[in-house]
Amino acid sequence: MSTSATPRERLLDAAGELFYRDGVNIGVDALCKAAGVSKKSMYQLFRSKDELIAESLASRGPAYQLLLHPGPEDDRSPRERILTVFERQDELVASGNYLGCPYVSTAVELKNPEHPGSVVARHFKQQLTDFFHRELVKAGAEDPSTLAIQLTMVFDGANARAVVRAQPLGGIGAVTAAALLDAAGVHAGEFALN
Amino acid sequence: MSTSATPRERLLDAAGELFYRDGVNIGVDALCKAAGVSKKSMYQLFRSKDELIAESLASRGPAYQLLLHPGPEDDRSPRERILTVFERQDELVASGNYLGCPYVSTAVELKNPEHPGSVVARHFKQQLTDFFHRELVKAGAEDPSTLAIQLTMVFDGANARAVVRAQPLGGIGAVTAAALLDAAGVHAGEFALN
DNA sequence: GAAAACGGAAACCGATCGGTTTACTGTGAG
DNA sequence: CTCACAGTAAACCGATCGGTTTCCGTTTTC
Numbered sequence: 123m124s125t126s127a128t129p130r131e132r133l134l135d136a137a138g139e140l141f142y143r144d145g146v147n148i149g150v151d152a153l154c155k156a157a158g159v160s161k162k163s164m165y166q167l168f169r170s171k172d173e174l175i176a177e178s179l180a181s182r183g184p185a186y187q188l189l190l191h192p193g194p195e196d197d198r199s200p201r202e203r204i205l206t207v208f209e210r211q212d213e214l215v216a217s218g219n220y221l222g223c224p225y226v227s228t229a230v231e232l233k234n235p236e237h238p239g240s241v242v243a244r245h246f247k248q249q250l251t252d253f254f255h256r257e258l259v260k261a262g263a264e265d266p267s268t269l270a271i272q273l274t275m276v277f278d279g280a281n282a283r284a285v286v287r288a289q290p291l292g293g294i295g296a297v298t299a300a301a302l303l304d305a306a307g308v309h310a311g312e313f314a315l316n
Numbered sequence: 317m318s319t320s321a322t323p324r325e326r327l328l329d330a331a332g333e334l335f336y337r338d339g340v341n342i343g344v345d346a347l348c349k350a351a352g353v354s355k356k357s358m359y360q361l362f363r364s365k366d367e368l369i370a371e372s373l374a375s376r377g378p379a380y381q382l383l384l385h386p387g388p389e390d391d392r393s394p395r396e397r398i399l400t401v402f403e404r405q406d407e408l409v410a411s412g413n414y415l416g417c418p419y420v421s422t423a424v425e426l427k428n429p430e431h432p433g434s435v436v437a438r439h440f441k442q443q444l445t446d447f448f449h450r451e452l453v454k455a456g457a458e459d460p461s462t463l464a465i466q467l468t469m470v471f472d473g474a475n476a477r478a479v480v481r482a483q484p485l486g487g488i489g490a491v492t493a494a495a496l497l498d499a500a501g502v503h504a505g506e507f508a509l510n
Numbered sequence: 511g512a513a514a515a516c517g518g519a520a521a522c523c524g525a526t527c528g529g530t531t532t533a534c535t536g537t538g539a540g
Numbered sequence: 541c542t543c544a545c546a547g548t549a550a551a552c553c554g555a556t557c558g559g560t561t562t563c564c565g566t567t568t569t570c
Binding site for chain 4: 511512513514515516517518519520521522523524525526527528529530531532533534535536537538539540
């Protein structure tokens with residue numbers, strides 16, 4: 123049951139879900155009630171609500187990446203590994219209750235780029251760009267840095283579309299990413315010569 | 317001075333600015349104080365705060381579009397007119413205090429796609445896509461509908477990047493849009509034959 | 511078995527939330 | 541002059557905000 127995890131784990135889990143579903147303005151009382159943790163415990167585990175925002179965001183990172191990135195055992199071409207991210211995004215949106223990238227959404231809500239939560243968001247967004255960059259280098263792309271940023275932008279643009287329209291994306295993200303990869307000469311099954 | 321406008325105009329202006337700068341969770345009291353309008357007046361001009369959110373968002377629309385879209389007097393090619401949007405976006409971000417597209421940000425904060433503010437956001441996002449679509453048809457693009465959506469996604473992806481990184485974009489949006497236009501065969505100075 | 515630490519329930523704090531109401535001021539129309 | 545209206549200031553409502561504190565039961569530790 124849920125009380126088997128430590129109060130800290132329960133808090134991080136509940137915070138990750140509720141901050142995402144209801145926004146960072148949800149109250150600390152509701153949060154603690156959902157986690158089955160007293161406010162006293164919360165405030166001796168975290169300095170403030172702001173810190174809990176940042177830490178819950180960070181704790182969600184690995185699972186979110188696992189959901190989107192292909193694993194190292196996936197030995198398809200870099201292009202296919204990159205497109206996997208957009209296909210998984212599509213599935214997430216189609217499965218409903220998707221409210222956009224948690225990092226971007228939180229950064230948008232916080233407004234302040236120096237908020238600890240915004241710092242975490244920046245870090246994880248960079249990790250997605252870094253993944254694209256690694257794959258593009260493997261594929262021998264000409265300008266992997268620019269292209270990695272462009273793919274990240276397509277990813278976030280697709281998220282924005284999903285949030286605003288509240289409808290499935292219909293593969294438009296993958297199609298757009300593929301167009302950019304095509305234009306850069308990153309083809310299917312292609313690895314860099316070495 | 318600011319009190320020369322009607323209470324309704326002052327409220328819409330203040331709401332447009334404060335909802336954007338501080339988020340839709342800013343209090344009605346602070347809003348009315350900034351607008352120099354009593355709460356009583358506010359609540360007989362608008363049914364609820366939610367309605368004020370939607371109406372202030374809608375009232376900002378024309379100015380925001382004027383800021384981004386090239387005017388009808390700009391008789392450059394469709395491609396150049398499209399790229400103008402991304403160049404203006406770049407300038408907005410570089411000018412500081414840019415917190416992303418007001419429509420997307422509000423939709424992200426509201427979470428609920430049926431909120432009247434979300435409906436307005438959807439409508440204005442569609443207007444940007446429609447602008448791209450019109451230009452692409454003028455240029456004789458092969459699949460203007462898909463490409464218009466892709467350009468909108470690039471626009472919103474650039475916004476997300478600007479919000480998360482809180483740094484200038486360095487033209488990456490225009491570069492990406494140009495790459496997609498290139499790939500679709502929409503070239504500089506090109507108009508459809510007719 | 512005693513002592514100490516852990517942690518939940520709930521009261522409490524001043525401030526603010528969205529929204530309503532009362533009281534008062536200015537202003538324009540008849 | 542008077543009446544009606546528009547609009548502000550401010551009190552008020554119950555609820556909730558982030559955060560602290562008190563109380564008490566349970567578990568761990570020696």
